[in-house]
Amino acid sequence: MLLNAFVLALRTIRRNLLRSFLTILGIVIGVASVIAMVMLGEGTTAHVTNSITKLGSNMLIILPGQERRGPTRGGDNFKPFDFHDVEALKQEITALRAVTTSEAKSINAVFGNTNYSTTVYGVDNDYFVIKDWDMEKGRKFSASELGSGKAVCIIGKSIQKELFNNLDPLQADIRLEKFSCKVIGLLQSKGAAAFGQDQDDVILIPLKIFQRRISGNKTDISSILVSMKEGVSTQRVQQEIKLLMRERRHIKEGEEDDFNIRDMKDIIETLSSTTQMLTMLLGAVAAISLIVGGIGIMNIMLVSVTERTREIGIRLAIGALEREVLTQFLVESVVLSSIGGIIGIVLGISITAVVTSVFEIPFIFSQNIVAVAFIFFMMVGIVFGYFPARKAAKMNPIDALRYE
Amino acid sequence: MSSTTPLICLKAIKKSYGEGEAKTYALRGVDVEFFEGEFVAIMGSSGSGKSTMMNIIGCLDYPTQGEYFFEGVNVATLNRNQISLLRRNFMGFIFQGFNLLARTSALENVELPLIYRGMKAAQRRAKSLEALDRVGLSHVAHHQPSQLSGGQQQRVAIARALVTQPLIILADEPTGNLDTQNSLEVMKLLQKLNCEGITIIMVTHEPDMAQFAQKSVMFKDGCIEKIVENPHAS
Numbered sequence: 001m002l003l004n005a006f007v008l009a010l011r012t013i014r015r016n017l018l019r020s021f022l023t024i025l026g027i028v029i030g031v032a033s034v035i036a037m038v039m040l041g042e043g044t045t046a047h048v049t050n051s052i053t054k055l056g057s058n059m060l061i062i063l064p065g066q067e068r069r070g071p072t073r074g075g076d077n078f079k080p081f082d083f084h085d086v087e088a089l090k091q092e093i094t095a096l097r098a099v100t101t102s103e104a105k106s107i108n109a110v111f112g113n114t115n116y117s118t119t120v121y122g123v124d125n126d127y128f129v130i131k132d133w134d135m136e137k138g139r140k141f142s143a144s145e146l147g148s149g150k151a152v153c154i155i156g157k158s159i160q161k162e163l164f165n166n167l168d169p170l171q172a173d174i175r176l177e178k179f180s181c182k183v184i185g186l187l188q189s190k191g192a193a194a195f196g197q198d199q200d201d202v203i204l205i206p207l208k209i210f211q212r213r214i215s216g217n218k219t220d221i222s223s224i225l226v227s228m229k230e231g232v233s234t235q236r237v238q239q240e241i242k243l244l245m246r247e248r249r250h251i252k253e254g255e256e257d258d259f260n261i262r263d264m265k266d267i268i269e270t271l272s273s274t275t276q277m278l279t280m281l282l283g284a285v286a287a288i289s290l291i292v293g294g295i296g297i298m299n300i301m302l303v304s305v306t307e308r309t310r311e312i313g314i315r316l317a318i319g320a321l322e323r324e325v326l327t328q329f330l331v332e333s334v335v336l337s338s339i340g341g342i343i344g345i346v347l348g349i350s351i352t353a354v355v356t357s358v359f360e361i362p363f364i365f366s367q368n369i370v371a372v373a374f375i376f377f378m379m380v381g382i383v384f385g386y387f388p389a390r391k392a393a394k395m396n397p398i399d400a401l402r403y404e
Numbered sequence: 405m406s407s408t409t410p411l412i413c414l415k416a417i418k419k420s421y422g423e424g425e426a427k428t429y430a431l432r433g434v435d436v437e438f439f440e441g442e443f444v445a446i447m448g449s450s451g452s453g454k455s456t457m458m459n460i461i462g463c464l465d466y467p468t469q470g471e472y473f474f475e476g477v478n479v480a481t482l483n484r485n486q487i488s489l490l491r492r493n494f495m496g497f498i499f500q501g502f503n504l505l506a507r508t509s510a511l512e513n514v515e516l517p518l519i520y521r522g523m524k525a526a527q528r529r530a531k532s533l534e535a536l537d538r539v540g541l542s543h544v545a546h547h548q549p550s551q552l553s554g555g556q557q558q559r560v561a562i563a564r565a566l567v568t569q570p571l572i573i574l575a576d577e578p579t580g581n582l583d584t585q586n587s588l589e590v591m592k593l594l595q596k597l598n599c600e601g602i603t604i605i606m607v608t609h610e611p612d613m614a615q616f617a618q619k620s621v622m623f624k625d626g627c628i629e630k631i632v633e634n635p636h637a638s
């Protein structure tokens with residue numbers, strides 16, 4: 001009997017190709033979009049969280065100016081730091097793993113006839129520790145280069161690509177505005193960061209020469225990055241830094257700090273809550289596509305109710321049992337819904353795979369959403385395929401035959 | 405098969421539609437008996453209740469009042485499944501409006517009752533082709549109803565009714581859409597089936613066609629006016 005129902009269902013599917021196709025299409029689109037949307041959302045969230053975490057979770061940033069919510073206003077004129085502050089932190093606070101600056105400026109780099117706009121950072125070797133960055137080729141700065149501020153630079157992969165056409169850049173001289181500087185190292189590729197900026201689009205030079213030739217200001221440092229050793233208490237380190245800086249900046253007892261220390265963790269938390277909202281938003285969009293897809297399928301099914309009711313009338317009049325008719329319709333709905341569901345899953349996952357590889361975000365497979373989407377659309381398909389049939393099969397055959 | 409038990413026995417059958425003021429009677433008390441092997445014509449003006457009675461005999465519809473016995477069994481005591489099986493195993497129905505499945509080939513339409521009887525595919529196909537051949541349609545076996553003329557559709561419906569070799573064929577105006585030539589062919593076919601032992605109850609407007617039956621039941625306003633034996637029937 002089940003075999004019969006299967007044969008009949010397949011015949012009906014083949015016979016009503018357009019309707020079957022539309023039903024399958026509705027389910028495919030619904031399932032695929034929900035899966036792609038949610039998995040991409042989760043991938044993006046993971047990506048953002050990842051790259052934020054990569055910034056360093058046990059990292060502090062010391063900025064001039066009083067602590068406040070939000071960015072420091074430009075008008076506030078607080079005493080900047082200088083090179084000696086960095087040295088003092090390095091020497092006096094043992095719980096620190098690395099201390100560096102990351103003074104930055106947008107600049108035009110020129111090699112031969114090629115001209116490329118990028119960002120130059122004034123750093124020391126601790127910068128590589130904090131950023132957890134290694135060299136692909138060449139070397140880091142030597143002590144004397146750092147001490148005297150020699151015109152040498154280390155470049156990112158994107159600079160190699162843009163200026164050197166991926167050829168070996170070592171020992172080449174590139175011009176950074178007013179001065180020329182020798183390439184001594186090439187950084188490993190880091191890829192895109194949290195918000196899409198290219199992390200490899202950098203030129204690193206010793207802080208001294210940055211101050212002298214680029215910022216034009218011989219001593220000022222606008223922020224200090226410190227990385228703590230594993231397992232030390234953030235609060236204790238913050239307290240130590242605070243005391244040291246107060247002393248160095250001659251702040252009297254009772255006066256407020258004219259600098260502030262920010263914990264990367266707090267920044268990470270703020271950013272993660274933003275990405276969580278993104279995920280929730282995508283979830284809402286997915287829910288809407290569930291509903292829209294569901295209504296689409298429902299429409300296709302309901303539009304054909306008249307015809308199907310008459311068909312059921314004919315079958316009953318010819319001697320079909322109510323249960324045979326229902327089994328046939330159930331099988332038909334299940335077959336259509338599962339074909340649609342399976343294609344939808346494959347499509348959804350493929351879309352996710354393609355998009356994640358193009359945008360270089362992690363592919364996060366979530367079997368939950370696959371199951372939810374599949375089951376939801378199976379239910380929609382079955383409910384709207386089966387229940388009108390059930391209603392028709394319970395009618396008097398003559399009423400079903402005359403249904404309009 | 406005792407000739408004392410009629411195959412079909414209607415007792416004081418009434419059928420009404422609507423409630424209260426709007427209540428109309430399609431049948432106002434029909435008493436009639438049909439015996440196995442009979443070929444009966446039902447005649448009467450349009451709206452006199454012929455189709456209504458046929459539907460009740462075919463168990464597609466239920467009387468408002470009165471009792472219907474099929475081979476001595478009160479149909480009211482059967483459940484829906486039993487009634488479906490009754491239709492499946494004993495009856496063939498030719499509808500006034502054909503009621504073929506759309507977008508389904510003539511052959512598949514004819515095969516349908518055999519599928520529900522659980523017949524094997526090959527045998528089913530052979531039988532259906534044979535039935536289509538009997539109504540002269542083997543050349544359009546793979547056409548869909550929308551590609552067939554009204555008369556061809558009617559003949560597909562006839563093939564579908566006879567393919568199961570039922571005990572009884574209920575034909576509601578089987579020649580309604582046919583020209584005289586084809587009508588005569590169909591009547592000859594029905595007559596032949598009758599000779600093979602199939603009971604036939606047929607509604608018709610045309611006295612010429614009624615001539616093929618052994619008796620004619622005349623309907624008027626939901627009642628049987630008279631029953632005429634036909635001396636010419638072969």
Ligand SMILES: Nc1ncnc2c1ncn2[C@@H]1O[C@H](COP(=O)(O)OP(=O)(O)OP(=O)(O)O)[C@@H](O)[C@H]1O
Pocket residue numbers: 421422429430448449450451452453454455456457500
């Ligand atoms: N579903 C219904 N609801 C209300 N009235 C109905 C319904 N079906 C039939 N009738 C009425 O019952 C009466 C008998 O209808 P029936 O179809 O039996 O006529 P008929 O004798 O077959 O006519 P025809 O020769 O035109 O086919 C008609 O007056 C019709 O209006």
Ligand SMILES: [Mg+2]
Pocket residue numbers: 454455456500576
């Ligand atoms: Mg009629």
